[in-house]
Amino acid sequence: MERRAVSDMSRRASARNVHGILLLDKPQGLxxxxxxxxxxxxxxxxxxxxxxxxxxxxxxxxxxxxxxxxKVSGFLLDADKEYQVSIRLGQTTTTGDAExxxxxxxxxPDLSMTGLTQTLQRFVGGIDQIPPMYSAxxxxxxxxxxxxxxxxxxxRAPRRVIIESVVLHRFDGQELALTVRCSKGTYIRSLxxxxxxxxxxxxxxxxxxxxxxxxxDGASMVTLEQLEQQAASGGLDALxxxxxxxxxxxxxxxxxxxxxxGSFIVRRGQAVLAMAxxxxxxxxxxxxxxxxxxxxxxxxxxxxxxxxxxxxxx
Numbered sequence: 614m615e616r617r618a619v620s621d622m623s624r625r626a627s628a629r630n631v632h633g634i635l636l637l638d639k640p641q642g643l644x645x646x647x648x649x650x651x652x653x654x655x656x657x658x659x660x661x662x663x664x665x666x667x668x669x670x671x672x673x674x675x676x677x678x679x680x681x682x683x684k685v686s687g688f689l690l691d692a693d694k695e696y697q698v699s700i701r702l703g704q705t706t707t708t709g710d711a712e713x714x715x716x717x718x719x720x721x722p723d724l725s726m727t728g729l730t731q732t733l734q735r736f737v738g739g740i741d742q743i744p745p746m747y748s749a750x751x752x753x754x755x756x757x758x759x760x761x762x763x764x765x766x767x768x769r770a771p772r773r774v775i776i777e778s779v780v781l782h783r784f785d786g787q788e789l790a791l792t793v794r795c796s797k798g799t800y801i802r803s804l805x806x807x808x809x810x811x812x813x814x815x816x817x818x819x820x821x822x823x824x825x826x827x828x829x830d831g832a833s834m835v836t837l838e839q840l841e842q843q844a845a846s847g848g849l850d851a852l853x854x855x856x857x858x859x860x861x862x863x864x865x866x867x868x869x870x871x872x873x874x875g876s877f878i879v880r881r882g883q884a885v886l887a888m889a890x891x892x893x894x895x896x897x898x899x900x901x902x903x904x905x906x907x908x909x910x911x912x913x914x915x916x917x918x919x920x921x922x923x924x925x926x927x
C-alpha cells in the first residue's frame with residue numbers, strides 16, 4: 614500500500630500542464646475510462662477528461678480534453694453525434710449487443726430496402742428511449758450494469774432524445790448497415806432493440822463506431838498505437854502535435870474579440886460591452902483577447918454586454 618502511494622505521488626510530481634483536445638480512435642474492447650487513463654499517461658497530463666463514454670464494443674471518436682480544455686468538455690458531451698452501426702435482425706441479447714447472451718431467436722419477415730427505409734424513418738425526430746440496464750447510468754450510486762450483472766432489473770424512466778437522421782446503406786438479408794445522427798443521451802443499442810421490435814423479429818448491435826462529434830470528423834483521429842509509437846520515437850513534442858485548439862469544438866458559437874482593456878475587465882470577472890457587429894443575441898460565445906488569444910467562454914446579456922463564465926487559467 615505504501616509503495617503504491619509513493620508511485621502515485623511520483624506520477625503527480627512528473628505530470629505537466631498540457632492543454633488541448635485529442636480525438637482518440639478508441640479501440641474495441643477497451644472502456645472509455647481506461648482509454649482516457651492511457652492517453653493521460655502518455656501525455657503526462659496533470660488533468661484530463663473525456664466527453665461521453667463509448668461501450669467497450671464500440672470504436673471510434675472519443676474526444677479527450679487535456680488541462681484547461683476540460684472546461685469545454687461538457688459542451689462536447691451535449692453535442693450531436695454520428696454513428697456507423699450494424700444491426701443483426703432476428704436475434705435479441707441480454708445487453709442489446711453482440712457481447713450479451715442470446716435471449717431469443719425469431720424468423721425474419723419479408724423485408725425490402727424500401728420497406729426498411731420507411732420503417733427506419735419512423736424513428737426520425739423526437740423519441741422516448743428507456744435506457745438499457747447495461748449502461749453507466751447510476752441508481753443509488755450503483756451503475757446499472759453492475760446491478761444487471763447480478764440479475765437485478767430496476768425501473769428506468771424514459772428519456773427524450775432526437776434522432777436527426779437514419780440512413781440505410783445495406784441489407785444482406787440479416788444485417789442492416791446504418792448511419793445514425795442523433796442528440797446527446799441516445800443509446801444506439803436501445804434504438805436497435807426498438808427497430809427489431811417494430812419489425813417483429815428482434816435485433817441487436819453487432820458493430821458500432823462513432824464517426825463524428827459536434828464539428829469534429831474522423832480526419833483528425835489518432836489511435837493509441839500511433840500515440841505510443843510517436844511517444845517512443847519523438848517524445849512529448851511529437852504527441853502534442855496531435856492536440857487541437859481548445860476552441861475547435863465550439864466553432865459554431867459566435868466569437869467576441871476584446872480590447873486589452875476589455876480583456877482586463879473580463880479577467881476580473883466583470884461584464885463588458887461587446888464591440889461586435891452585429892452583436893450576438895443572448896447565449897454562449899467565445900471570448901478572445903487582443904494579445905492573449907482564446908480567453909474562454911462567456912454569455913451575452915440582454916443589454917449588449919458579455920459576461921465571463923468560464924475563463925482559462927493559462
